[in-house]
Amino acid sequence: MPELPEVETIRRYLVPRLVGRRITAVRFGTGHVKTEPGPSAFRRLLYGARVRGIGRCGKYLAVRLDKGRELIVHLGMSGRILLARQEDAEKSLARHERARLDLSGGLVLSFFDPRRFGRLWVKDGVARQPEACGIGRLGIEPLESDYTAEYLGNRLKGRNTPVKNLLLDQRIACGAGNIYSDEALFAARIRPTRTGASLNRAETASLASALRRVLKDGIRWCGTTMKDGGYVLPDGRTGSFQDRLRVYGRAGRRCLRPRCRGLIERVRLGGRSSHYCPLCQN
DNA sequence: ACGAGTACCTGGCAGC
DNA sequence: TGCTGCCAGGTACTCG
Secondary structure, eight states: OOOHHHHHHHHHHHHHHHTTOBEEEEEEOSSOOEEESOHHHHHHHHTTOBEEEEEEETTEEEEEESTTEEEEEEOTTTOEEEEEEGGGSOSSOOTTEEEEEEETTTEEEEEEOTTOOOEEEEEESSSSOTTTTSGGGOOBOTTSTTOOHHHHHHHHTTOOSBHHHHHHOTTTBSSOOHHHHHHHHHHTTOOTTSBGGGOOHHHHHHHHHHHHHHHHHHHHTTOOOOTTSOOOOTTSOOOSGGGGOSSTTOTTSBOOSTTOOOBOEEEEETTEEEEEOTTTOO
């Protein structure tokens, strides 16, 4: 699923290939994608715009355009961005291809989204409605320097919610989803079921640095591609962090920590499955 | 403010 | 083989 490392991998792939190009056509596929504003205004705002740069906020990709406009992409659960040469792209939009941008220089940028949890926004000018796409409510990103043990401690303090759910709350810290949250809790040796309030200072510090480390590793290995589809790079290649997961998706298998004989368990928390080792996470 | 629950969406798969 | 029903989960919403 696209979490921070996957979106960052996509961003790094796109930057050298997209910046400087102009959008020459905007098309929508079947099973209309959710856009803000609606399709016709969306198309009008993008048409003819030039790509100035590509940023990222948590799991949101932010394509900066000229005239102060910005295209924001959220991949949801199953969203994919693919970049192809015009001559290699089909004339008509493929199944699940919700939107397609033609770019100068003969490139085609496609947004695929089978499960339709993804969303697209065009912001017209920086001043207008900064929160229109939820980005305004995001917490600090774990890779930034102001994401400290003290910050995390303050946000977990007094919370009776399982720490796993708090890691998933993008208003506290943005970028981690189910996979990287489980991996960070394993690395910090903290059970996902522990409440935020129950963590002491040392555990909070350990968790903050574990989350940073896991997200950086995810980026280094170009993200996590699970069997059930989902994320790939814009050229179709898979990531490789799935081969380095230590708990996510490993229920019933041996803990990978040396000399630990635990079996990975799976529990449901807030409607999501969490994976942990009952022996080395306390 | 907080915590719990649920809708959204569809491909894949287990079970009958 | 074909059907049913559950599962995956990021976000936004409601309700108490």
